[in-house]
Amino acid sequence: MQITTTFRHMEQSEALKSYAAEKLERVKKYIDEPITAQVFLTVEKIRHIAEVTLTAKGITIKAAEETNDMYAALDAVIDKIERQLRRYKERLKEHKPSADDRALEIQKSVVTAESIEQRTEPVVIRSKTISIKPMSVEEAVMQMDLLHKDFLVFTDASTEAINVVYRRKDGNYGLIEPQRK
Structure with a gap:
């Protein structure tokens, strides 16, 4: 440790x-x-x-x-x-653990601090690289509760699509799933 x-x-x-x-x-x-x-x-x-x-x-x-x-x-x-x-x-x-332990890395780009003062439109101030673990929706809700966060980005273990689970104002949870055309 x-x-x-x-x-x-x-x-x-x-x-x-x-x-x-x-x-x-x-x-x-x-x-x-x-x-x-x-x-x-x-x-x-x-x-x-x-x-x-x-x-x-x-x-x-x-x-x-x-x-x-x-x-x-x-x-x-x-x-x-x-x-x-x-x-x-x-x-x-x-819950049944997923057999797939692959992690997907997501990176966001950041605008430098000097250019923030010169811009008039909103800019990304802070970015964070996160490791996305394949998990079920129930696991994602549990992880979000453990982290004391209002939302969590994760990969659905069954569909392998990137989803977002979030806490609603009424105390329940919401799920955002991508729709393919």
Whole structure:
């Protein structure tokens, strides 16, 4: 497991680093290697905030907790991550996994920062390269919930078409499927 620890508004502490690494070892039983973990430890006056982002085998899970003790915040955020992973594993057992593990890379082009000020029409400010995993609609909804996102682009495992699942204002989900002519 590759762990990156970032300290914000506080001194770096080897004790906190090793404590976070020790606690993150618990999540190995839920997901396969390689696992990349980013731990952000922040102190704001009396609030101690621990944020963890895990990336492994096509999934990304984020959680944050805040208390008045950094060790308690780390315990709470790891418990939250563990609950999310347990729920994810249980949902995977209910659904048949797709045999196709190909990933499709999508890239977007970005306009340079200097030209933004000169343009009058809207421009793309930020872009992100994502890996699209073939999955069912149910898996896509589950992944979107785990990421706490409002939409998710994915490849439908049965049709191999790029689809978008999104959260509607009424709390339900919507699906955008391409139509071939």
